Amino acid sequence: EHLKADLRATLQTMEDLFVFYQPIVEIQTRRVTAREALVRWYHPDRGWISPAEFIPVAEESGLIEPLGRFILHRACADATTWEDEERVAVNISAAQFGGGMLVDSVREALEETGLRPDRLEIEVTETALLGSDQGVIEDFGKLRALGVRIALDDFGTGYSSLAHLRAYPFDKIKIDGSFVRDAVTRPDCAAVVKAIADLGRRLGVTTVAEGVETQEHLARVTEEGCSEIQGYLIRKPGPSERDAPRVEAIN
Ligand code: G
Ligand code: G
Ligand code: NA
Ligand code: MN
DSSP states (O other), rough: HHHHHHHHHHHHHOOOOEEEEEEEEEEETOOOEEEEEEEEEETTTTEEOOOHHHHHHHHHHHHHHHHHHHHHHHHHHHHHHSSSOEEEEEEGGGGGGSTTTHHHHHHHHHHHHHHOGGHHHEEEHHHHHOOOOOHHHHHHHHHHHHEEEEEEEETBBOOHHHHHHHSSSSSSEEEEEHHHHHTTTTHHHHHHHHHHHHHHHOOOOOOOOOOSSHHHHHHHHHHTTOEEOSSSSTTOOOTTTHHHHHHHHHO
């Protein structure tokens, strides 16, 4: 339909596409360990369109390939201007795995920007692992061989399975914001957060509490043993320094 055609046109120039960033902070030190890249589209007639709306359109139409390549390249380029300890985390959807496109895009983005591979982190949801065909496993192996890190996103939702933690060598587990928010009122949700944090510690894997919006959320996830936080309490996703003037002009 219209959105697909408009997205196709936008991908010719990339002009209306922005990559916003949201920091991820280590609780103990308050240092930024990474910034998650979150794509934004400013449609000339419709205004800001959420990736929740246009990523699925891109996936269905094959446009996820050029879109994904653009986001990876822009994110790696922006990260080269940050502190050396700060990684960039890029979301990758199921449709991007297999077929060699993802690994090629990652390799290309790293080569063209000169970003050190261990400063790039790929975020993948469990839903993307469901097919769990050979293609995904091979891609993971190739990405890790490049030195790229892999994070399991939205853990606790969907088809959470400990089998995934055994089958794939994750560097980070991101606990879904719904658990974090419920953990302050529901002991059962707090117990789930604690169990994941304990698991992470035993596996030597960083655990990030997502969706931390208040001091109360922060106190709870600290108590339950999470190592890092992300959420509106720290900062909402925002434009890179370079894009900030353009975004201000729009809003
Ligand atoms: O940024 P926001 O919270 O509105 O994102 C909505 C959804 O879109 C989230 O599930 C997020 O993971 C996804 N998303 C945001 N940016 C990207 C991206 O660059 N690639 C992919 N595949 N998904 C993204
Ligand atoms: O699926 P994924 O975890 O990548 O989605 C990230 C989404 O969560 C983005 O759309 C981002 O804007 C949103 N987000 C980030 N921090 C918070 C928060 O503290 N509260 C809420 N409700 N959403 C958040
Ligand atoms: Na994510
Ligand atoms: Mn998430």
